[in-house]
Amino acid sequence: MTTNLCYHCERSDTEFFDKENGYSLLRCKICGLLFVSPQPPENERSQAIRTGYHAGERKLNVNAKWDNQKSRHYRQVLHDIITQLQKTEINSAVDVGCGYGEFIEALKEFLPNQTDIEGFEPNEWKRNFAQRIGLNVHSSMDFLSGRTVDFISLLNVYSHLSNPCDDFRGYHKMLNPNGLLLIQTGDASGLTPLDMPQPYFLPDHLSFASEPILRTLLEREGFFVERVCRYPAVHFSWLQCAKEIIKYFLPAKRSNLRAMLNHRKYAQRDMYIVARKMDPMKRT
Secondary structure, three states: OOOOOOOOOOOOOEEEEEEEEOOOEEEEEOOOOEEOOOOOOHHHHHHHHHHEOOOOOOOOEEOOOHHHHHHHHHHHHHHHHHHHHHHHHOOEEEOOOOOOOOOHHHHHHHHOOEEEEEEEEEOOHHHHHHHHHHOOOEEHHHHHHOOOEEEEEOOOHHHHHHHHHHHHHHHHHHEEEEEEEEEEEEEEOOOOOOOOOOOOOOOOOOOOOOOHHHHHHHHHHEEEEEEEEEEOOOOOOOOOOHHHHHHHHHOOOOOOOHHHHOOHHHOOOEEEEEEOOOOHHHHO
């Protein structure tokens, strides 16, 4: 996408918001969507997604590692956001962009043993790790060809999507009637460049949305939002604060110190949205 057109409002009434790593972040004056324009060429982006290394003024490495804290958080989130009734409806699940598999592990513990749980992860390093620990993780979404499932999750994936509208349309087709879609992403509504947690990790992240934007896009593509739960987007600890201070003085590292020190601003910025595939007969 090489235009300043907002994919939510479908208008080009935008303004410059910030810049990082050689990429500009624009803000839609109408809805507040933040998005990178122009985006990297598709062939470069595909290669970067596979390897975890994105080109810019400096090379961006997003491979990270398995996160036990994330896995514990996901287990708590599942108990908060998925009702017992919804739980009984899930016989098959796919975690899109599953990374190292932390959420799949949480799903395996939360859902009945007979539930078919699979993952999709294009990053070779992350996928190989997930496969080595015994998770059923695929390199493309082709494994779902001709199949539908009851539950699809996208955790920390939305901001990486080059065209979320097309992706939501595709997930709608992959879900069984009344199937559930779970999206986790940050709420950037109303934040200024000074308020936004940084770094932005451009161009790995391509856009930053808000709850109203997500609701509108989901409804356009045939989903009904059943529940939105919010959590702190930045978790403060003195140990992590010390690590961020050290990274601040290292030229090869990216420090999140400012967000860590202002963590109270982000108390309800991490959104988990549960949406259900609507009955076509009930759509207006």
